[in-house]
Amino acid sequence: MNYYEIIFYVFAVLTVVSAGVVVFSRNIIYSAFALLFTFTGVAGIYVLLNADFIAITQLLIYVGGIMILLIFGVMLTTNVTNVEITTQTLKALPATIVVAIVSALLVSTMVSTKWAVKDPISVESTTINQIGELLLTKYLLPFEIASIVLLIAMMGAAFLARKN
Amino acid sequence: MLNNYIPILILMLFAIAFAIVCVFLSKFIGPKNPNPVKLSTYESGMEPVGTARQRFSVKYYMAAMLFILFDIEIVFLYPWAVAYRKFIPNTVYYALIEMSVFIAILLVGYIYMIRKGALNWD
Amino acid sequence: MITELIITSTIKITLVIIVILTGVAYSVYAERRISALIQNRIGPNRVGPAGLLQPIADVLKLLLKEDIVPAKATKPIHTLAPMISIFVALCTIAVVPFGDSIHLFSRDIRLQIADVNIGILYILALTSLGVYGITLSGWSSNNKYSLFGGLRSSAQMISYELSMGLSVVGVILMTGSLSLQDIVLHQFGWKWNIILQPIGFITFLVAAFAETNRAPFDLPEAEPELVGGYHTEYSSMKFALFFLAEYANMIVSSTVIVTLFLGGWQFPYLQTFGLPPLVVSLLQVFTFVIKVVAMIVFFIWVRWSIPRFRYDQLMNLGWKVMLPLALANIVITALLIAIFRS
Numbered sequence: 170m171n172y173y174e175i176i177f178y179v180f181a182v183l184t185v186v187s188a189g190v191v192v193f194s195r196n197i198i199y200s201a202f203a204l205l206f207t208f209t210g211v212a213g214i215y216v217l218l219n220a221d222f223i224a225i226t227q228l229l230i231y232v233g234g235i236m237i238l239l240i241f242g243v244m245l246t247t248n249v250t251n252v253e254i255t256t257q258t259l260k261a262l263p264a265t266i267v268v269a270i271v272s273a274l275l276v277s278t279m280v281s282t283k284w285a286v287k288d289p290i291s292v293e294s295t296t297i298n299q300i301g302e303l304l305l306t307k308y309l310l311p312f313e314i315a316s317i318v319l320l321i322a323m324m325g326a327a328f329l330a331r332k333n
Numbered sequence: 334m335l336n337n338y339i340p341i342l343i344l345m346l347f348a349i350a351f352a353i354v355c356v357f358l359s360k361f362i363g364p365k366n367p368n369p370v371k372l373s374t375y376e377s378g379m380e381p382v383g384t385a386r387q388r389f390s391v392k393y394y395m396a397a398m399l400f401i402l403f404d405i406e407i408v409f410l411y412p413w414a415v416a417y418r419k420f421i422p423n424t425v426y427y428a429l430i431e432m433s434v435f436i437a438i439l440l441v442g443y444i445y446m447i448r449k450g451a452l453n454w455d
Numbered sequence: 456m457i458t459e460l461i462i463t464s465t466i467k468i469t470l471v472i473i474v475i476l477t478g479v480a481y482s483v484y485a486e487r488r489i490s491a492l493i494q495n496r497i498g499p500n501r502v503g504p505a506g507l508l509q510p511i512a513d514v515l516k517l518l519l520k521e522d523i524v525p526a527k528a529t530k531p532i533h534t535l536a537p538m539i540s541i542f543v544a545l546c547t548i549a550v551v552p553f554g555d556s557i558h559l560f561s562r563d564i565r566l567q568i569a570d571v572n573i574g575i576l577y578i579l580a581l582t583s584l585g586v587y588g589i590t591l592s593g594w595s596s597n598n599k600y601s602l603f604g605g606l607r608s609s610a611q612m613i614s615y616e617l618s619m620g621l622s623v624v625g626v627i628l629m630t631g632s633l634s635l636q637d638i639v640l641h642q643f644g645w646k647w648n649i650i651l652q653p654i655g656f657i658t659f660l661v662a663a664f665a666e667t668n669r670a671p672f673d674l675p676e677a678e679p680e681l682v683g684g685y686h687t688e689y690s691s692m693k694f695a696l697f698f699l700a701e702y703a704n705m706i707v708s709s710t711v712i713v714t715l716f717l718g719g720w721q722f723p724y725l726q727t728f729g730l731p732p733l734v735v736s737l738l739q740v741f742t743f744v745i746k747v748v749a750m751i752v753f754f755i756w757v758r759w760s761i762p763r764f765r766y767d768q769l770m771n772l773g774w775k776v777m778l779p780l781a782l783a784n785i786v787i788t789a790l791l792i793a794i795f796r797s
Binding site: 336337338339340341343344345347348349351352353355356358359360362363364365366367369371372373374375376377384386389392393396397399400403404407410411414415417418419421425426429432433436440443447452453454 | 457460461464465467468469472517518519520521522523524525526527534537538541542545546548549550568569570571572576577594596597598599600602603606609610613614616617620621624627628631632633682687688691692693695696766767770771774775778779782785786789790792793796
């Protein structure tokens with residue numbers, strides 16, 4: 170094993186174990202807190218895949234934004250009525266079927282895809298230049314549509330605020 | 334170059350080690366005589382009333398929500414800003430207009446938000 | 456090859472951490488002396504000559520104090536929160552260049568811990584992690600003052616993160632790269648970004664004050680109403696870690712401001728003077744240190760001169776003034792580049 174494989178397994182274990190805590194913890198606070206480490210682990214794996222910009226985006230948006238919202242939400246709801254909010258197992262059978270289908274799909278994709286494997290050191294420096302150029306040329310339409318999606322979300326948020 | 338990230342990883346390990354050592358050092362060195370009054374919640378010398386974990390203003394939640402939306406917008410601006418100079422001789426005005434349209438659409442949402450008072454804190 | 460990388464960067468990291476921790480100790484001392492000067496007092500002058508050993512005495516005192524965790528607190532998170540704060544504060548320095556490169560022991564050593572291509576974004580991402588230390592400490596203490604301090608602070612930090620992120624876009628437009636070394640190299644001669652990006656500089660500076668929770672933005676620990684704010688229920692080394700993180704953040708923000716806007720380690724036209732390379736390298740590091748110290752003194756000076764904002768004023772400034780200003784700066788910069796370069 171070289172250094173990068175060891176680092177990969179560290180991040181992979183971090184991601185999987187903390188994801189496990191998110192699912193299995195009975196205390197919603199610890200679930201939310203563990204999700205923080207899941208997102209961070211995923212960011213580390215992106216770095217190992219040389220997707221530096223995606224890794225930073227993962228940190229900026231998921232860890233720095235969405236997790237704050239989640240933790241605020243948890244803080245708003247727990248202990249309000251002095252009742253510990255815990256997670257329960259509901260509808261075990263349908264859940265098992267859905268999980269089985271999804272994991273079968275994932276495994277089949279994993280096996281059937283021809284993964285392009287490159288030596289990690291030989292890959293070029295950064296992806297952000299290409300992302301920038303492609304956003305303004307080939308993928309201009311999705312880029313502008315993204316702004317409209319954001320606009321709609323913003324209007325929704327403003328609408329919610331007005332009601333309160 | 335992935336090798337550039339190795340020093341960051343080492344620094345992170347150093348920082349984690351430093352934090353752990355500091356926290357546990359005081360656990361071992363400092364005195365330990367807890368009593369119920371010392372361990373009670375501080376409330377300016379009064380008996381604590383109820384729990385601290387009560388409902389708080391939804392405004393904070395709103396701020397976090399709006400933050401995510403603008404954060405995503407800003408993330409789109411970085412690749413554009415990096416690539417901007419590559420368009421300089423011929424197509425630079427296209428690049429400028431494309432981004433201006435993106436910002437203008439979001440500005441509409443921003444103005445709507447201010448009009449609806451989503452950002453009023455008083 | 457990789458072992459050599461590990462060894463050199465471990466040495467660099469150890470040195471940088473020692474410099475930062477000493478810097479923290481003496482910025483606390485400087486803060487106390489300067490505030491005393493401003494308020495016509497004497498300040499600490501008993502421990503050692505002119506009170507210079509005061510920081511060491513303070514650390515020893517905190518180390519010997521009892522570590523009190525309130526009975527109602529959520530213990531694991533209460534312990535983790537100060538660790539997150541100090542982790543973020545120490546890790547941010549990784550991408551800041553404190554010199555070009557120095558020729559020692561027959562090899563070129565880059566005066567930067569890690570030159571990654573997404574340098575600025577790394578700093579912004581870590582800054583956004585800084586919110587957790589404060590929010591989680593506020594919540595886990597189960598104390599009303601802490602909770603309000605933590606909440607206010609997290610809303611404040613995320614609001615100003617936006618204008619910080621936007622003012623960085625102007626700098627990226629000037630350079631066309633996210634690497635901090637490139638940004639410094641681009642500011643040769645008189646072309647400092649403070650001259651080319653004045654609006655961006657002001658918005659970034661204000662955002663940096665808000666991100667480090669320094670006055671006039673120190674709402675999270677507004678003493679008259681919130682006692683100690685988010686760290687009301689902290690004592691001993693855990694409190695010391697928050698204190699350390701606050702000052703380390705101030706130092707690191709100063710280095711980032713210097714790097715992005717004040718020419719980093721560049722001394723105007725130093726390369727043209729014909730000095731030996733080693734002297735040039737050392738002078739550049741020295742220039743960087745002087746600029747950073749000046750910035751820290753500025754931080755302290757502002758804290759003891761300007762009164763605290765009211766919370767609604769603070770949020771209005773962030774969302775209704777800084778955000779549009781930073782956006783306008785981007786559009787104007789892009790337009791000017793398009794006009795003058797084509």
